[in-house]
Structures are given as C-alpha cells and as structure tokens.
C-alpha cells in the first residue's frame with residue numbers, strides 16, 4: 001500500500017516506535033500527550049482532559065521532556081492517591097530538573113493523577129466518586145470520574161510508554177518506611193527489566209509480588225495493568241502521614257535518575273551510590289478491634305515473631321486487643337493516626353526472604 005509522506009508522518013507521530021518509520025527524524029520524534037506536544041530536544045507542558053460524564057470532568061497536568069537523542073519512552077505517574085504527597089513533590093521537582101540535552105528518549109511526567117484527592121487531602125480515594133484510582137485500570141470512558149481518568153491514563157500514557165514508574169506512599173494514615181515493589185509476571189523480559197529498574201532505584205526494601213497474584217481480576221492496579229500490557233513497571237513508596245521529609249524527596253528524585261541511567265535514558269555524569277536493598281514478602285495486619293490505636297514500634301524497625309507491635313483500647317481506657325508480630329519482620333508502615341477500625345489496616349510488614357543474601361542486588 002502506498003501512503004503519502006504526510007500520512008506516514010501523521011500516523012508515526014503518535015507511536016512510540018515512530019523513530020523507525022521512514023519519515024523526517026525530527027517530525028517523527030515529536031511526543032504528544034494530551035495538549036503537551038514536544039519536538040525532539042524540547043519540553044512541553046499541558047493537560048490530559050478527563051471529559052465530563054455522569055460527574056464532572058477535570059484536567060490532569062502533564063510535562064513531556066523529549067530528549068535531544070532518540071530512545072524509549074518512560075511514564076512517571078504520581079498521585080493516584082492524591083494525599084500521598086512525596087511522589088507528587090518529587091515529580092514536580094523532576095519536571096524542572098531534567099533537561100532534554102541529558103535525555104535519550106522521552107520522559108512523560110504526571111505529577112498528580114487524582115487532582116480532587118490532592119485538593120481535598122483525601123486518603124486513598126477520589127472524593128468525587130469515593131473510588132480508589134489504583135483499583136480501576138484500565139478504566140472506562142463511560143464510568144464515574146475515577147474510571148474515566150484511569151481510561152485516559154491507560155490509553156494516552158501507559159499504552160504509549162515503554163517503561164513505567166508508579167509513585168506512592170505516605171498517605172494521611174501511613175507512617176511509612178521507603179520501599180518498592182518488584183512485580184513478576186509470566187513475561188520474563190518484563191520481569192527482568194523490572195528487576196533492573198527496582199534495583200537501580202535503590203529503595204531499602206523490595207517487596208516481591210507473588211507471581212500467582214497477577215492472574216485474572218488482579219490487573220486493575222496501574223502497575224499490574226501496565227505489566228499485563230508488556231510494560232516493565234515498578235512502584236516506589238516514600239513519605240509519611242500526609243507529609244514528607246527532604247530525605248524522602250531525595251530518595252525518589254535520585255532513584256528516578258538512577259533508573260533512567262540504568263535504562264540508558266539519562267546521560268548526566270557519574271553514578272550515584274546505591275543503598276543496600278533487602279527483598280521481602282509483605283503482609284497487612286488489620287485491627288482486631290475498633291477504638292484508639294497505640295503503637296509500640298516505629299516505621300523501619302525490625303521486630304521478632306511474637307513481639308508486641310501495638311494495642312487498641314476503647315474510649316473509656318480499657319484495653320481491647322494487642323497486636324503481635326506473626327513473624328520476624330520489618331515495619332514497612334504503621335497506622336499514623338489514633339483511629340483504629342476493626343478489619344482495617346494497622347501495620348504493613350515485610351518478611352525477609354529466606355535466601356535474602358543471594359537475591360540480586
């Protein structure tokens with residue numbers, strides 16, 4: 001089939017592998033996401049419109065940094081949970097810190113996906129429809145606001161990317177120690193790329209997501225959806241209790257740069273030293289009672305099996321329940337508030353894998 005040069009350019013411009021098409025190299029390397037359209041060697045700022053439906057629409061901010069040199073496309077997405085501020089702040093800093101002449105390929109930055117959650121400081125959900133945005137991928141064009149936003153992100157950001165980093169951590173009720181997720185899948189290429197990304201990022205703990213957890217019905221999270229679509233994806237968590245420290249931001253900014261270097265996308269001098277990382281499996285400990293929560297441990301603390309982690313008391317001062325460690329573990333996060341509700345999370349703990357010493361570093 002013979003196509004005109006103009007049509008070839010138009011078609012190629014929207015594809016991540018456009019550089020291989022027989023079109024003008026400069027035109028073919030334009031990266032467009034929503035209203036942000038960046039030619040090679042430039043930065044563009046814009047929005048991804050989430051159209052109105054049964055509830056209001058909104059606009060998701062986006063920055064596109066298109067490198068001077070050709071290469072893959074990575075999507076950096078924060079603020080699916082709008083009150084997890086460390087990732088949002090870190091991506092805002094990266095949007096102004098990364099320069100096109102340092103980049104091979106393109107970096108698409110979504111600093112805050114859940115804008116209403118950010119503005120209203122809502123823990124875990126989008127307050128417009130009460131839904132957790134990290135449970136509704138790939139979304140729907142005819143659903144509520146969370147589903148429509150997830151649809152736009154899946155279609156225009158994740159599907160067009162070669163790699164994805166998903167930033168979380170430090171929600172209003174999470175007193176958190178930095179950690180990351182390595183999600184393995186049946187696709188060994190994606191799994192190996194993910195391993196290299198999470199190792200390069202360098203957060204102190206790597207949670208290994210059990211392979212069996214990525215079956216049907218489990219791909220509604222942003223990272224599991226992206227991995228199912230063949231995109232190596234990691235999730236990184238830092239921040240605490242609705243705020244963050246300078247160290248949290250540095251971990252996320254430096255980790256992102258290390259990962260970009262590992263992928264051959266950032267050329268900006270020498271490597272940053274890596275921290276020692278431990279591989280763990282993780283579990284949530286829910287509250288056995290409703291009342292006031294009094295922790296006995298700190299985030300990041302190593303605990304031993306049977307150790308008291310905290311207690312729950314009623315409003316009259318009587319102890320209702322004690323929570324103990326089910327195994328030797330590290331406290332990845334604990335409930336940052338005195339509010340304990342039966343069946344809701346109090347602790348998230350990581351159990352070091354038996355062969356930790358031999359895990360890849």
Ligand SMILES: [Zn+2]
Nearest residue numbers: 081084168169
């Ligand atoms: Zn989150």
